[in-house]
Amino acid sequence: MNEQETLSSPEDEIDLIDLVSVLLKRKWLIIGITGLSMIGALLFAVGSLLLPPETSYLPNEYTPKAHMMINDSSSSGGGMASMLASSGLGGLASLAGVNVASGSTYSALAVYLAGTNSFLDSVVDRFNLIERYKIEKSPRAESRKALKEKLSASMDDEAGVFTISFTDIDPAFAQEVVNYSVQYMEERFTEMGLDKNKLQKENLEANIQNTYNEILKLEAESQKLDRAAGMGQYTANGSSMVLEATRIKRELSAQEQVYTQLKTQYELLKVQMASESPVFQVLEYAEVPDQKSGPSRGMLCIIITFAAFFGSVFLVFVLNAWDNIKKDPLAMAKLSGGGSK
Incomplete structure (x- = not known):
């Protein structure tokens, strides 16, 4: 061991003892400040629980979540680009960072849609958030900003699950906002025709129902004409009821063939859809949460207590330094400005 290390050790030990002595000298100041801060933090936390949520300075918040499966297996660059271009969102999506030229995904589109003004305005108007949040200045811009702070949309790339959540002091209200957002997204994906099978299924269901109604109508007319023909009646233009009944039966036969073809297509499509994953599929709607998501009052008390402790230690060293200055x-x-230059 060299001489320098031997000499430095006692000095380091003396410095450490001096620091400890300074802390011990004003230990009651440290204990007092830390203790009062801890008690104040506890009273602050308990007081926030005693007040109603609407008037509490630290109310409980609830965050319901909804989960959706986004199938990116068919979202190739060219197909995605054509879909977005036809829906009028190509330029906006590019500005938002969704590359429609190559490698675009439906999941990226879902995250983008959750931040569009049209979506935000729809939620704001549906739940009258301008009045709820008492926004007076720049209501449209400020309401969008307030909604973005409370509403979150995220994508788990590994699981392919898209999640929407909303935070509010009213759990039932938060659930309504989340489920409305899910319905908006589902309708938006349908409008853009991203899920062709689902759109085709809806069109087939509508055509089948219309054809079925037409068959019922023609059957009723055919029965009416058969009864009239049996009584030897004629139509208004003088033609035979038998001829009119024959024409109606031909139309009925044609409609029945159309109905059969539509039903066949519908059943085949159902089989195909059963073996494929839809682009947008709701896994779980939001429920009314019975457990708060925040704030963590216990963690807040711990942070305040530790901050008060370290602050009091710093104050002790400042006071000690001031005492040393006064003795010099x-x-x-x-x-005082009277020192020599």
């Missing part, structure tokens, strides 16, 4: 005439002279 030269230093006091410098502070």
